[in-house]
Amino acid sequence: MPAPHDAVATRGPVRVVGTGLLGASLGLALRTAGVDVQLADLSPTAQALARDLGAGDLTAPDSPEPTLVVVATPPDVAGPTVVAELAAHPDAVVTDVASVKALIAEEVEAGAGADAARYVGSHPMAGRERSGAAAADADLFAGRPWVVVPGPRTTSEAVLTVRALAADVGATPVTLGAQEHDDAVALVSHLPQLAASLVAARLPGAPESALGLAGQGLRDVTRIAASDPMLWAAILVGNAGPVAHALRALRGDLDTLLDALELARDTGPLGNGSTGPLARVIDAGNRGVARIPGKHGGAPRRYGEVTVLVPDQPGALGRLFGEVGELGVNIEDLQLEHSAGQRVGLAALSVLPGSVAALEAGLTERGWRVVAQ
Numbered sequence: 001m002p003a004p005h006d007a008v009a010t011r012g013p014v015r016v017v018g019t020g021l022l023g024a025s026l027g028l029a030l031r032t033a034g035v036d037v038q039l040a041d042l043s044p045t046a047q048a049l050a051r052d053l054g055a056g057d058l059t060a061p062d063s064p065e066p067t068l069v070v071v072a073t074p075p076d077v078a079g080p081t082v083v084a085e086l087a088a089h090p091d092a093v094v095t096d097v098a099s100v101k102a103l104i105a106e107e108v109e110a111g112a113g114a115d116a117a118r119y120v121g122s123h124p125m126a127g128r129e130r131s132g133a134a135a136a137d138a139d140l141f142a143g144r145p146w147v148v149v150p151g152p153r154t155t156s157e158a159v160l161t162v163r164a165l166a167a168d169v170g171a172t173p174v175t176l177g178a179q180e181h182d183d184a185v186a187l188v189s190h191l192p193q194l195a196a197s198l199v200a201a202r203l204p205g206a207p208e209s210a211l212g213l214a215g216q217g218l219r220d221v222t223r224i225a226a227s228d229p230m231l232w233a234a235i236l237v238g239n240a241g242p243v244a245h246a247l248r249a250l251r252g253d254l255d256t257l258l259d260a261l262e263l264a265r266d267t268g269p270l271g272n273g274s275t276g277p278l279a280r281v282i283d284a285g286n287r288g289v290a291r292i293p294g295k296h297g298g299a300p301r302r303y304g305e306v307t308v309l310v311p312d313q314p315g316a317l318g319r320l321f322g323e324v325g326e327l328g329v330n331i332e333d334l335q336l337e338h339s340a341g342q343r344v345g346l347a348a349l350s351v352l353p354g355s356v357a358a359l360e361a362g363l364t365e366r367g368w369r370v371v372a373q
């Protein structure tokens with residue numbers, strides 16, 4: 001949630017270059033906090049859409065000079081764009097939000113000279129699998145880490161400006177070195193993207209009858225496989241070394257799994273030592289998943305979820321929504337799951353965490369089947 005107006009440290013105008021998912025979400029969050037935003041995009045349509053959605057104003061010849069420029073373009077053009085913005089706005093601090101940092105830091109260092117003192121790299125660890133301003137959300141950054149990456153020349157004033165920006169849109173600033181950042185995101189963001197894509201890439205040729213059996217496990221593992229191929233190709237080549245390193249380690253585990261499975265296939269399931277390696281990988285996964293903050297006792301999730309079984313009948317969903325409203329609860333987000341041939345669907349209602357217990361009790365009392373998650 002953006003900070004209340006009187007607590008906002010960012011003094012606008014803030015110029016946002018690249019008004020897709022990240023740029024428009026930032027514009028919306030800053031506008032909500034009362035900060036003036038100027039929008040610019042190579043695509044006139046992307047720019048107009050972000051403006052129409054309330055993310056800021058288009059830049060005009062008489063627009064006041066920005067105090068801060070945020071470059072939210074794809075990573076392959078972020079470095080040159082930062083260099084151009086530093087030159088065009090000689091009093092502004094310039095940051096970018098690209099998912100890779102060392103490469104962009106090198107490009108800025110090589111291209112900007114002394115102006116690099118006003119550049120701070122950054123990376124909000126917040127996003128989604130859809131691109132463009134149409135998917136933007138003022139709350140995108142709420143409760144998420146926002147990595148701040150000062151370069152060797154960066155002034156402390158510039159660092160404070162970008163840390164304040166992160167805090168003003170509800171994120172938690174975390175300062176890291178560029179390489180430290182790139183190694184970390186290879187593991188927690190880029191490898192998961194590849195794993196999701198690799199699993200989902202098995203599905204285009206799969207029989208309908210198999211896909212009809214898909215449950216939440218497949219959906220959980222493949223959600224981010226819907227991401228933009230061009231953006232992700234640019235992210236992955238921009239962080240090639242750390243991603244290749246993480247992928248090689250994963251290949252080591254894959255080879256272990258293959259050896260064990262092929263042994264079991266060729267000599268039978270038991271008595272040949274094949275179960276040990278399989279159980280060890282699953283166990284390592286148990287220990288890994290327990291360390292993910294926010295999943296098991298870490299920071300709270302933004303919303304709580306109440307999952308309700310909905311009969312496949314005309315009006316059933318409308319009746320559910322009506323009764324949630326009567327119970328005084330606002331639906332913040334909604335996911336519908338419906339398997340082919342089933343007479344019921346599942347509605348996962350995202351609500352404020354404090355409303356979960358009352359909503360579950362109220363819906364159960366009214367005869368709805370609430371599913372434990």
Ligand SMILES: NC(=O)C1=CN([C@@H]2O[C@H](COP(=O)(O)OP(=O)(O)OC[C@H]3O[C@@H](n4cnc5c(N)ncnc54)[C@H](O)[C@@H]3O)[C@@H](O)[C@H]2O)C=CC1
Binds near residue numbers: 040100130132133231
């Ligand atoms: N998508 C995500 O979940 C996250 C993305 N990021 C980073 O944020 C940046 C933007 O990503 P998205 O907003 O998802 O992409 P997007 O595709 O939604 O938006 C990118 C926008 O940049 C514009 N653009 C491209 N080249 C430009 C240029 N030279 N000058 C001005 N505008 C230009 C495009 O027209 C487009 O509107 C990327 O660097 C990405 O690595 C960071 C965190 C999360």
Ligand SMILES: O=C(O)C(=O)Cc1ccc(O)cc1
Binds near residue numbers: 098099124125128129
């Ligand atoms: O959707 C998710 O789970 C994400 O983790 C989104 C995301 C995508 C790219 C980034 O550079 C940072 C965050």
